[in-house]
Amino acid sequence: MARKFSDEKMVLASHNKGKLAEFAHLFRPHGIEILSAGELGLPEPEETGETFEDNAILKAVAAAKAADMPALADDSGLAAAALNGAPGVYSARWAGPEKDFTAAMQRLEDELIAAGNTDRSAAFVCVLALAWPDGHVETVRGEAKGRLIWPPRGDGGFGYDPVFMPVGRTKTFAEMKPEDKKEISHRAEAFERLIKTCIASE
Incomplete structure (x- = not known):
């Protein structure tokens, strides 16, 4: 049985203002205030994990202990099937x-060609970890499955969005309206699972 979150505030283990705004908007209907690690002057731990779960837990636990309140962290990236899940946790690092x-x-396209270029299936993955100051952690995972295209298309979104086309769609994430992307994104799915699993019902 998952532990339920019953506080009014949690800290987001991120210094990213865009991410803070996104999560603040998502949690507002549930009456939960989101504070940022940046606002609280919390350090950013080095992401040394080998999986999305490892890194999300690492960040959430560090923030929860430093702030002495529940903390939420996310770790996300792109996993290409032909590359055994790469770039995975190194998605941001590939950008230097x-x-x-x-x-x-x-680089992603070059490596797919080197790998034979036959399997272009991929998934965007998001893992959310909710940690309490006593060290307890709950994690949920969301995925958006699709395939990688070339050349890149669209100038919206960010990261690898221009080369990712979700299953059943004819537009890349970068060509979609933000509200359409949010409906099917890996982060939206992970958030829905977090709400069902850990947010106390009225």
């Missing part, structure tokens, strides 16, 4: 310190 996702998408 300059966050050059044009170069990251080119």
Whole structure:
């Protein structure tokens, strides 16, 4: 039985203002206030995990203990089947310190060609970890399945969105309206599971 969250506030283990705004919007209907690790001056731990779950738990536990309140962390990325799940937890690192996702998408395409270019199936993965100061953690996972296309299409979204086309769609994530993408995104699915699993009902 999953532990239920019954507080009025939680800290988001992220210094990303865009992510903070997104989660604040998602949690507002549930009467939960989201504080950011940045606002609280919490350090960002090094992401040394080998899986999305590892990194999400690492970040959530560190923030919960430092803030002495429940903390939520997410770890997400793109997993290509032909590359045994790469770039996976290294999705952001493939873009380098300059966050050059044009170069990251080119590397992805080059590696797919080197791997034979026959299987272009992939999934965006998001793992959410909710941790309490006593060290207890609950995790949920969301996935958006699709295939990788080339050349990139669309100028919306971010990261690898221009080369990812979800199953049953004719537009890449970068060509979709934000509200349409949110309906089928990996983060939206993970959030729905978190609400069903851990957020106390009225």
